[in-house]
Amino acid sequence: MDKHDKGYWGEPASEYWELIFPLCEERNIEFVPIDWFELDVWNDFDPFNGFSEEQRKALEKIDDEWFAKQMNTHDVGSIPFNSDAFDEMTKQKYEWLDQINPKAINFRWIVRNQIMIQRVKNTYHSNPGKRILCIVGADHNYIFKEELINEPIELIYPLR
Known part of the structure; x- marks a missing residue:
């Protein structure tokens, strides 16, 4: 690196x-790095690809509004961006993006998170009994919680 x-x-x-x-x-x-994205094809899966310039600007404006809604929940918990309120708003944002361009969101969001979560699982399977701190961007929190809550681990989220 x-x-x-x-x-x-x-x-x-x-x-x-x-x-x-x-x-x-x-x-x-x-x-143990867990993040995954491929920069050589990342922009090919921009969720607003294929839209006219006018449509793109309108979609980017809505995307900015979703970001503002997320930011309005940043301080709900004791740790910024670490709450069910933030997670729910973020989940709704990605559901909206999935309606706009499911192929892009599958690549950029769903598959990316599946790979990242599998890397977390591989890490705790190869380190039985050890504590693991998993650090991801706040947008990933809700999907990590949904996927890891039923695993044979003690998941501490939101942080206290």
Whole structure:
């Protein structure tokens, strides 16, 4: 990994380099990456592809409104973006996006989360009895909870 390539598309993001990797190194904690996306085809699955410029702008405006609705729930719990209210709003947003472009959402959201969740399962299966901290972007929380709640683990979410 290139330590100078930080940011959203310079994966991993800066908080990994500044917070997570140093903590793992300091405490001898194994880091297992779980995120998945393929940058060479990512933009080919933009949910607003195939729409006219006017339609795209209208859809992007609605998408911005969904983001604002999400942000309005950021402080519902004791930890920002870590609540059932945020998760429900986020789930509704992705259901809307699925109505707009199911093929794109399948690739960018559903399959991506399936791969990420399977990597979490592989991690706890290969580390029986150990505590695992799984760090994902807040939009992923609801789907991770839905998929992991019935697993043979103690899932602590929302965080307290």
